[in-house]
Amino acid sequence: MRSLFALLLAALLAAAVPAHxxxxxxxxxxxxxxxxxxxxxxxxxRDFEKEHPGIKVNPIYAGNYDDARIKAxxxxxxxxxxxxxxxxxxxxxxxxEQDVILPWDDIAATADDRAWLKAxxxxxxxxxxxxxxxxxxxxxxxxxxxxxxxxxxxxxxxxPEKAPAxxxxxxxxxxxLVKKDASGNVQRWxxxxxxxxxxxWMFQAFARQNGHDLMNPxxxxxxxxxxxxxxxxxxxxxxxxKHKVMPEGTVEWGTLRQAFTxxxxxxxxxxxxxxxxxxxxxxxxxxxxxxxASKQRGSPTGGGNFYIxxxxxxxxxxxxxxxxxWMTTPERAADWSIATGYVAVRPEAYETPKLKQYAxxxxxxxxxxxxxxxxxxELSTFQTGRVRKLLDDAIQASLTGQKTPDAALKAAQxxxxxxxKPYR
Amino acid sequence: xxxxxxxxxxxPAAILLVGFTHYPAAATLFDSLFxxxxxxxPSRFVGLDNYAALxxxxxxxxxxxxxxxxxxxxxxxSIALALLMALWVNDxxxxxxxxxMAYFTPTVLPMIAVANIWLFFYTxxxxxxxxxxxxxxxxxxxxxxxxxxALACTMAMVIWKEAGFFMxxxxxxxxxxxxxxxxxxxxxxxxxxxxFRRVTFPLLxxxxxxxxxxxxxxxxxxxxxxxxxxxxxxxxxSSLLLYYIYQVAFSFFDTAYASTLTVVLLVLLAGLAVAxxxxxxxxxxxx
Numbered sequence: 001m002r003s004l005f006a007l008l009l010a011a012l013l014a015a016a017v018p019a020h021x022x023x024x025x026x027x028x029x030x031x032x033x034x035x036x037x038x039x040x041x042x043x044x045x046r047d048f049e050k051e052h053p054g055i056k057v058n059p060i061y062a063g064n065y066d067d068a069r070i071k072a073x074x075x076x077x078x079x080x081x082x083x084x085x086x087x088x089x090x091x092x093x094x095x096x097e098q099d100v101i102l103p104w105d106d107i108a109a110t111a112d113d114r115a116w117l118k119a120x121x122x123x124x125x126x127x128x129x130x131x132x133x134x135x136x137x138x139x140x141x142x143x144x145x146x147x148x149x150x151x152x153x154x155x156x157x158x159x160p161e162k163a164p165a166x167x168x169x170x171x172x173x174x175x176x177l178v179k180k181d182a183s184g185n186v187q188r189w190x191x192x193x194x195x196x197x198x199x200x201w202m203f204q205a206f207a208r209q210n211g212h213d214l215m216n217p218x219x220x221x222x223x224x225x226x227x228x229x230x231x232x233x234x235x236x237x238x239x240x241x242k243h244k245v246m247p248e249g250t251v252e253w254g255t256l257r258q259a260f261t262x263x264x265x266x267x268x269x270x271x272x273x274x275x276x277x278x279x280x281x282x283x284x285x286x287x288x289x290x291x292x293a294s295k296q297r298g299s300p301t302g303g304g305n306f307y308i309x310x311x312x313x314x315x316x317x318x319x320x321x322x323x324x325x326w327m328t329t330p331e332r333a334a335d336w337s338i339a340t341g342y343v344a345v346r347p348e349a350y351e352t353p354k355l356k357q358y359a360x361x362x363x364x365x366x367x368x369x370x371x372x373x374x375x376x377x378e379l380s381t382f383q384t385g386r387v388r389k390l391l392d393d394a395i396q397a398s399l400t401g402q403k404t405p406d407a408a409l410k411a412a413q414x415x416x417x418x419x420x421k422p423y424r
Numbered sequence: 425x426x427x428x429x430x431x432x433x434x435x436p437a438a439i440l441l442v443g444f445t446h447y448p449a450a451a452t453l454f455d456s457l458f459x460x461x462x463x464x465x466p467s468r469f470v471g472l473d474n475y476a477a478l479x480x481x482x483x484x485x486x487x488x489x490x491x492x493x494x495x496x497x498x499x500x501x502s503i504a505l506a507l508l509m510a511l512w513v514n515d516x517x518x519x520x521x522x523x524x525m526a527y528f529t530p531t532v533l534p535m536i537a538v539a540n541i542w543l544f545f546y547t548x549x550x551x552x553x554x555x556x557x558x559x560x561x562x563x564x565x566x567x568x569x570x571x572x573x574a575l576a577c578t579m580a581m582v583i584w585k586e587a588g589f590f591m592x593x594x595x596x597x598x599x600x601x602x603x604x605x606x607x608x609x610x611x612x613x614x615x616x617x618x619x620f621r622r623v624t625f626p627l628l629x630x631x632x633x634x635x636x637x638x639x640x641x642x643x644x645x646x647x648x649x650x651x652x653x654x655x656x657x658x659x660x661x662s663s664l665l666l667y668y669i670y671q672v673a674f675s676f677f678d679t680a681y682a683s684t685l686t687v688v689l690l691v692l693l694a695g696l697a698v699a700x701x702x703x704x705x706x707x708x709x710x711x
Contacts, residue, residue, distance in 0.1 A: 066674055094677065097462045183561045186549075196569075196657055247548055249569030250658040255547040264549045385676035393483075396658035400571050 023319040024056045028075075028085035030068035030304060031061050040339055048326050055319045065091070065304065076100055076311055083312050084320045086139055086304040089127035090380035093219045096130060097382065101307045103133035104324075107317045116325055119346045126217070126377030128305050136305030137324055138345040140336070142273045143368050143375055144205050144299045146291050151284040152177055152188065152266035163267075163289035167209070167235060170267070170292045174245035177266035190245030191267040192260070193236065197253035199395040200379050200388050201300055202269060205291050206232040208298025208376050214391070219381040220423040224391060225413035232294070233405035237398050249400050257281075271302065272368040276341040279362070288364035290371045297374040303342065343368045382423040387416050449690060455683035467680070474684040484685070486660050487668045490575055494664060495643040497579040498586065503635055505583065506590030507628070511620075513591075514598045524595070531589040539652035542581045543568075546653075568654050571661035578653055578662050582646060590635045597631040598624070633704045640696050644689060665689055 027045070031037050038061055045057040062068040065088040075082040087095070095101045108114050117134050128136025150160035156176045164170035174190025181187050193202050200214075207214055207223075210232040215222050223229060239246040260268045261281045269291060270278075278286065291299050306324045308317065326332070330348035334355035337344040349355055350369060359366045381387045394408035403411075456474050461467025478484055513524045530538065545552040546567040554564045567577050601624065609619045647667040650656055656663030656671070666689065673682035 070674065099462075181561075185558065185561065185563045196655055247564075247566045247569065249566040249571075251566075252543070252547065252568060254652070255543060255550070258544075259547070259550055262550050383676070385671070386678075389671070389675070392657075393659045400569070400658045400661075402571060402659060 022054055022056045023315045024058060024081065025083045025316060025320050025323060026058045026060060026075075026081040027323070028060050028062050028068050028072040028082060028087075030063065030065045030086060030088075037340065040336075044327065044332070048323055051326070052319075052322060055322065057323060069094075072309075073098065073100065076309060082309055083316050084306060084308050084324065087307055089136055089138070089141070089301070089303055089305045090378050090384060092127060092130060092135055092305075092380055093382045093384055095307060096135070100309055100311070101135055102310045102312070102317075103130075103135050104137060104308065104321070105133050107308065107321050113321065113325070116328075119348070120328075121345065121347065121372045121375075123372050123375035123377075124301055124345055127301065127380055129217075130219075136307055137328060139304055139306050139328065140340065140342045141301055141303035141305075141345055142271045142342055143301050143371060144202065144269055144291060145272055145275075145367050145371065146267060146269055146289045147260060147274075147278060148267045148287045148289065149260070149263060149265075149282075149284055150287055152263065155179075156266070160285075161287070163287060164292045166292050167294045171239065171243045171245065174239070174267065175243060178245055186247075188263060189247060189265040190243075191239065191269075192246055192251045192256055192265040193239070193269045194253040194256045195250040195395060195399050199250075200391045201302060203233065203236070203391065203395050204300040204376065204379055205269070205298055206236055206294075208300065208374075209291065209294040209296060210235075211295040213376055214379050215377075215381050215387075217377075219384075220420045222381065222387060222391075222413060222416040222420065224394070224416060225410045228295075230405050230409050233395065233398055233409060235294070236395075237401075237405055240399065241401065250396055272343060273341055275364060279364075286364075288367045290367060290374070297371065299371055299375050300378045301372075301375050302378050337365075341365075343372075381416075381420060383419045386419055390415050452683045452686050452690075455680055456687050458680055460678050460680040470680075474680055477681065478684055478688065483660055483663075483668065487656075487663045487665050490661070490663060491644060491665045493575060494579060494582075495640060497576070498582050498643055499636065499639040502583045502586040503590060503632070503639060505587040506635065507594050509587065509591045510594030510598055511624075514595060527588045527591055529588065530585045531592075533585075535585070535646070535648035536652060538581065538585055539649040542577075542649075543653055546577055568662075569658060571658050574654050574658060574662040578649055581649060581653075582643075586639065586642065590639065593631050593635055594628065597628050601627055629704075633700065636704065637697055637700055640700065641693060644693055 029041055031041075038059075041059050041061075045059050048057055049055065060071075062071040068085065069087050069091055072082050072085045072087065104117060105114075108117055117137075120138050124138035124141050125134065125136075128134055128138065146163055148163050153160040153173075156173075156179075158173055158176060164173050170191060177188065177190040178186060179188040195202065204214055207229045210228045212223055212226055212229050212232075214224060214229070240248040256265075256268055256270060257274050257277060259265050260270075261278060261283070263284070275288065290297055306327070308320050308324075312320065328345060330344075330346060330352055331354070333344040333346055333349035334352040336342065337349065337355060338358050344350060344355060350359070350366065379388055379391070390412040394403070394412040397403040397408045398405045457469060457471060458467045459465075459470045459473075509527050513520060513527065517523065544550070548554055548564050548566045548569070551567070553567065557564065565573070568574050605623055605627075606619065609623060614622075644664070644666060647664050647670070650662065650664065650667045654662045656667050665685065669682050669685045669689065672678050672685060
C-alpha cells in the first residue's frame with residue numbers, strides 16, 4: 001500500500017514539474033474537426049514546434065466563427081488555457097467590450113516586431129485597429145470579386161475578355177446577356193448579387209463604390225441613410241426591378257455558385273473563397289475581375305484575424321507573438337493562399353517564387369490582391385450583430401419591394417443610432 | 425425507512441430533471457429580469473424592462489405571427505396526411521413494407537440534409553420545381569427569395585418531413601384495433617366512410633391527441649431548416665420564434681433578451697399543451 005502511495009506521489013510530481021518547462025499555447029481555430037484544413041494547421045503547428053523547441057502549440061478546432069468565439073470565451077471564463085485564437089475580424093468590438101483581448105503593440109518589443117505590425121495590406125488592418133492599436137493580425141482573409149462567363153459574353157456579342165468597369169456598363173452588358181426562351185421565360189440572367197446570408201457585405205461594396213463607408217472607424221456610428229448610400233441600394237434594386245437583368249427578390253448565397261457554373265447567370269459577385277470551387281466545376285472559360293465602379297471601385301474585406309487574449313503570462317505572450325509572426329511570414333502566407341484560396345495577407349508574399357508561379361498559371365488568383373487598394377473594412381460596430389441585422393433586413397425589404405430603399409435605410413439608421421448612442 | 429428507500433429510487437431521475445430541465449427554466453426566468461452584462465457594464469436588475477422591450481420589438485411580433493401561420497399550416501395537414509398514409513399502408517397491398525419505408529424515409533433523414541436537398545428544389549431555374557415548371561412553360565419563380573412564398577415553402581418541407589413520423593403512431597394504433605369491429609360493421613352493412621367516421625377515428629383519438637401535442641411542440645421547436653433555407657429572410661418573412669432566440673443569443677449576444685424570449689416561448693408551449701389536454705381530453709376514449 002505504501003509503495004503504491006509513493007508511486008502515485010512520484011507520478012504526480014513528475015506531472016507537475018516537466019523536465020524542461022515548455023511554454024504551451026492553446027490556439028483556437030474556427031473550423032470543424034476533420035476538415036482538410038485541420039491537417040494543414042496541424043502540420044504548421046508541428047513545423048513551428050520543431051523550429052522552436054521551447055514552445056508547444058495546441059490547436060483546438062471549434063466549428064464556425066461563432067462557435068469558435070463562444071468556445072474561446074467560455075474557456076477563458078472557466079479559467080482554461082486559451083492564449084490566441086483566429087476569430088472573425090468583425091468580432092473586434094465584441095471582444096473589446098468583453099475586455100478579453102490585448103493589442104499586439106503591447107507585446108511587440110523589438111523594432112523587427114513593430115515593423116511586422118506594418119507589413120500587412122492596410123485595407124486588411126482596418127478591421128483590426130482600435131484607437132491606433134493593432135488587435136487583429138490578418139490571417140485568412142477574403143474579398144468580393146466579379147466572376148464572368150466568357151462563353152456567354154461571346155454568345156451575346158460582347159468582348160469575352162472585358163468585364164464591365166462601371167455600374168452603367170454592368171447594367172447595359174447584363175441586359176445583352178439576358179437570354180429568354182420562345183415564351184419569354186428567362187433562361188439566363190445577366191448578373192446576380194447574392195442577398196441572403198451576408199447581404200450587408202455585398203451592400204458594402206455598392207456603398208463603397210458610390211463613395212461611402214457604412215460605419216466609422218470607432219465603430220459607434222453608422223452611415224446607412226446618406227443619399228449616396230440610398231442611391232446604391234436603389235441601383236441594386238433596379239438591377240432586378242427596372243433593368244430586369246437579375247431575378248427579383250433575394251438571391252440565395254448558397255446556390256449562386258451552382259447557378260453560375262450551370263450557366264444560369266452570366267456574371268456573379270461572390271467571395272474569392274469560391275475561386276477554387278468555381279475553377280473545379282465550371283465547364284466554360286471564366287474570368288475574374290474587380291467589382292465595377294460608380295464613383296470609385298470598392299469592396300469590403302472579410303475573414304479571420306489572430307487575436308491574443310489578456311489572460312496570459314509574459315512568457316506565453318512572447319511565445320504567441322513568435323508563433324503568429326511565424327504563421328504570417330511571406331512564404332507561409334503564400335502557401336496558405338495557394339492551399340485555401342484566401343488572399344495572401346502581405347505584399348511580400350506575392351513576390352515569392354511559389355505564388356508568382358501559381359499566379360502565372362492562374363491569373364484570376366491575383367485579382368483580389370489588385371483590388372486591395374480600393375478595399376474597405378467589413379461592417380463592424382459595437383452591438384455588431386444587431387446593427388448588422390438592421391441593415392440586412394433593410395436590404396432584403398428593398399430587394400423584395402416591400403419598402404423603398406429610402407424608407408428602409410432611414411428606419412435602419414434611426415434604430416442603429418439608438419443602439420450606438422451609449423458608445424459615444 | 426420506507427420513505428428513504430422510495431426517495432433514493434427517485435433521486436437519479438430527479439437529479440437529471442432538476443439539473444437539466446427545472447433549474448435552467450428557473451435560471452432563464454431569473455436572467456430575464458436582468459440586463460445583459462459585459463465586463464465593462466456589469467449586469468443589473470431591470471425588473472420587467474426586457475418584457476417592455478419585447479412588446480416594442482416589431483421583429484418579435486413578426487416571428488410570433490409567422491410561427492402562428494407555420495403551426496396552422498403544418499399541424500392539420502401533416503396529421504391528416506399521416507392518417508391517410510397510415511390507413512393506406514395498413515391495408516393489404518403489394519410491397520407494403522416498401523411503401524411504409526418510403527413514407528418513413530423523410531423522418532430518418534437529418535433536417536439539415538433535408539433542407540439542403542429542398543434548397544435545390546426551390547432554387548430558381550436550376551431547381552427541381554422550376555425544371556418541372558419549365559417543361560410546362562411556367563415562368564421561373566424565386567420561391568425562397570419572395571416574402572410571399574418563403575414561409576409557405578418551408579411549411580411544405582416540414583409537412584413532408586413530419587407526416588411520415590406521425591404515420592408510424594397511427595399505424596401502430598390501427599394495428600391494435602380489434603378486427604371484430606370491422607367484421608361486425610361489414611355484417612351491419614356500414615360503408616367504409618361511415619365505419620371510419622364512427623369507429624376508427626374515435627378509437628384513434630388518444631393517438632390524435634398525442635400526435636397533436638407533438639406536432640404543436642414541433643412547430644415551435646423545428647428551426648434547423650432555416651439555417652440552410654432562408655436564414656429567416658427575406659426581411660424576417662420566414663423567421664420563427666426559436667430561430668430569433670438563437671439570433672438574439674448567439675449573434676447579438678444579448679442573453680437577457682434571449683432569456684425573455686425563451687420565457688415567452690415556454691409559457692406559450694405550456695399553455696398550448698394544457699389547453700389541448702383540456703379541450704381534446706373530453707373527446708378521447710381511452711380503453
